Amino acid sequence: MEECYKALGDKTRLRILALLRTEELCVCELTDILDMSQPAISQHLRKLKTAKLVKEQRKGQWMFYSLDGSLYPFLEANLLALPDLGQEIEKLKASGRKVCCD
């Protein structure tokens, strides 16, 4: 449980979770939206994955991450309390940088 809160205790990771509230995203999209280096994003995602807050799924060359609320049910309310950053994803789509692979 400590590890879980540690994972939540970082602004970048909270932003990632807030973004994943809207829809699953791959690493390069998160890198793009959050304007951070790819390794930095990867390392944050690893922490979130270790804490069982997100799950990953490969789609071709992209690795998509999405919320995983299975570990502690009460955490669901915490995730819902995060601000809606759907607008950031809209901007990404508008700029034509959204990955499509379905």
Place this chain on the structure above:
Amino acid sequence: MEECYKALGDKTRLRILALLRTEELCVCELTDILDMSQPAISQHLRKLKTAKLVKEQRKGQWMFYSLDGSLYPFLEANLLALPDLGQEIEKLKASGRKVCCD
């Protein structure tokens, strides 16, 4: 919100919160139960207070701390999810080291 989760992301602070679930306690009681130095406990309590997770109230020479769930209502569920450490407080009472000041 980041600060709040940071405060939750430490084993000692989670234990303090779990203990305060049962009843308010003063610094020396927490020091006793958690078997840590007084300054260490004080510093953890300050972080919890800054994060608005606990509130303090002076009673004579003792400073009592109790849960403060007012900042983020959804956090209440998190606090309730902490294990019940009432037994530790019982042990303290049984050993005659519980502070009485009412």
Place this chain on the structure above:
DNA sequence: TCACTATATAATCATATGCTTATATGTATG
């Protein structure tokens, strides 16, 4: 297979965190 893109990992470094010791502040009581 080779080049390209996406992602993960490793090494390094600056900063943050948590504990310790020492000291200051605050309150009760003789």
Place this chain on the structure above:
DNA sequence: CATACATATAAGCATATGATTATATAGTGA
């Protein structure tokens, strides 16, 4: 007022954390 007890704060130090750069791994497609 002086002493004792409770708590807070400051300084110092070892470890943890988060970023960067460089490199390794993995999938795509010519």
